[in-house]
Every structure is written in structure tokens, then in C-alpha cells.
Amino acid sequence: MIITAKLVAICLGLALVAFTTSTIVLAVQKANLQDELDALKSSTTTTTTTAVTPTTASTSTRPTTTPTTTTAVVTTTTALPETTTTAPEIVSP
Secondary structure, eight states, X not given: OOOOHHHHHHXXXXXXXXXXXXXXXXXXXXXXXXXXXXXHHHHHHHHHHHXXXXXXXXXXXXXXXXXXXXXXOOOOOOOOOOOOOOOOOOOOO
């Protein structure tokens, strides 16, 4: 089989169309992902902005108290369930 110039031109044309199409598809997908990323960043920023509330210093005087320290008592008990072990039963055919 002899490869003719016409066949080579057709194959190169098809390869060019495939490359162009894939480039356009990838550019559109990248734009969509960039839009989603921007939307996520703006929603995160909005959430962070609305969650932070400014506080003002109070000029009122509070009575002084002495801090007290209490120690928690932790009691740990370990109870094992009652288990019985039996030997495996051998069934002969």
C-alpha cells in the first residue's frame, strides 16, 4: 500500500481538527473551574466576614475575684464481659 500525499494531508487535517477541538474544550473547562474557585473564595470570604463581630472595650468596673482551681477526680473501672471458650467442633464427612 502506497501512502499518497492526499492521504497524508487528510490525516494531518484530522489531527489539526482534533487538537483544536481539545484545546477549546480544555479552555472552557478551565474557565468553568476558575469561576467555581472564585465563587468558593467569595463565599468563604463572605462567611468569614459575617462571622467576625467587632468588640468594644467596656469601661465598667468589675469586682475582683480570686480564681479557684478544682481538680476533677476520674475513676476508671475495667470490666471484662464473662466469656467462655469452646474448642472448635470437627465435623467429619
